[in-house]
Amino acid sequence: MTNDDLLTVSSFSVTYDVEPPVEAVRDVSLTLRRGEILGLAGESGCGKTTLAYGLQRLLKPPAVITGGTAVFHDESGEDIDLGLLGEEEMRAFRWDKASMVFQGAMNALNPVTSIGRQLDDVFTTHRRGMSRAERREEAGKLLDIVGVGRDRLKSYPHELSGGMRQRVMIAMALALKPQLMIMDEPTTALDVLVQREILQQISELRTEFGFSVIFITHDLPLLLEISDRIAVMRAGRLVEIDTAERIYRQAKDPYTRKLLASFPSLTGERGDFVRGTGAATSATQAGVTA
Numbered sequence: 265m266t267n268d269d270l271l272t273v274s275s276f277s278v279t280y281d282v283e284p285p286v287e288a289v290r291d292v293s294l295t296l297r298r299g300e301i302l303g304l305a306g307e308s309g310c311g312k313t314t315l316a317y318g319l320q321r322l323l324k325p326p327a328v329i330t331g332g333t334a335v336f337h338d339e340s341g342e343d344i345d346l347g348l349l350g351e352e353e354m355r356a357f358r359w360d361k362a363s364m365v366f367q368g369a370m371n372a373l374n375p376v377t378s379i380g381r382q383l384d385d386v387f388t389t390h391r392r393g394m395s396r397a398e399r400r401e402e403a404g405k406l407l408d409i410v411g412v413g414r415d416r417l418k419s420y421p422h423e424l425s426g427g428m429r430q431r432v433m434i435a436m437a438l439a440l441k442p443q444l445m446i447m448d449e450p451t452t453a454l455d456v457l458v459q460r461e462i463l464q465q466i467s468e469l470r471t472e473f474g475f476s477v478i479f480i481t482h483d484l485p486l487l488l489e490i491s492d493r494i495a496v497m498r499a500g501r502l503v504e505i506d507t508a509e510r511i512y513r514q515a516k517d518p519y520t521r522k523l524l525a526s527f528p529s530l531t532g533e534r535g536d537f538v539r540g541t542g543a544a545t546s547a548t549q550a551g552v553t554a
């Protein structure tokens with residue numbers, strides 16, 4: 265392990281204790297680096313969501329973590345074994361150090377409270393020392409950062425489009441400057457253009473703020489665009505983990521190659537996969553996407 269690592273997952277396993285039991289995550293080991301976007305790919309049902317929720321200790325019965333560890337290497341230098349945190353500590357950890365944006369999160373906003381107030385609540389609960397003016401300033405700044413704009417502080421969720429509401433959720437996830445953001449299909453419900461814009465922004469934000477992202481989707485072309493590395497899961501197991509470029513050009517595992525081949529947009533001309541600082545744009549221009 266080096267200082268560049270943020271999270272070390274070792275032999276992590278989760279079973280749904282139903283009849284017959286479902287071994288949803290089997291013996292998964294991986295290391296997440298500080299500041300990287302790690303894409304988690306694989307067909308529906310391969311265990312992506314279960315792994316993400318398991319790491320955040322958000323699973324409910326009948327799910328049981330049957331083995332393994334997840335250790336968070338905090339920027340303070342402290343190593344935090346997530347399995348050893350109590351419920352309260354884990355809740356604080358989730359806001360403070362590792363936030364989550366899930367599919368349909370935009371519908372999780374409170375419909376009868378303005379978005380400014382909802383952002384304010386995050387600070388009132390978790391940053392008790394902040395003054396009212398500071399909270400307001402910070403909430404406005406966050407709305408600017410995610411492209412909603414501080415003039416929307418007084419808006420209610422129903423006054424915003426789906427894309428705007430999802431951006432608000434991303435602002436909330438960013439509010440306490442976490443070191444990790446786990447995003448589970450955060451943009452699938454949105455229009456493709458809006459989706460791209462938001463992802464582009466997340467990529468820029470992580471460069472600015474230095475947080476890591478675990479990004480889950482079964483949209484492999486999209487992952488190839490935005491991820492630094494991609495982890496491929498199949499039937500609960502991690503079959504391959506490598507840079508997006510190597511996954512695209514020379515995937516080692518036959519299943520990864522099969523998965524790539526199932527996206528018509530990726531099977532045409534090879535060799536035109538370009539990545540730069542504006543990864544999403546360059547890859548799109550290179551014709552990698554659908």
Ligand SMILES: Nc1ncnc2c1ncn2[C@@H]1O[C@H](COP(=O)(O)OP(=O)(O)OP(=O)(O)O)[C@@H](O)[C@H]1O
Pocket residue numbers: 280282286288306307308309310311312313314315326327482
């Ligand atoms: N509450 C549950 N009870 C029993 N089995 C479950 C439960 N939740 C999920 N599973 C099973 O666990 C396995 C992994 O599911 P999971 O949702 O983690 O996969 P996924 O890769 O995230 O799929 P998707 O992309 O469709 O969300 C699947 O076989 C699923 O049927």
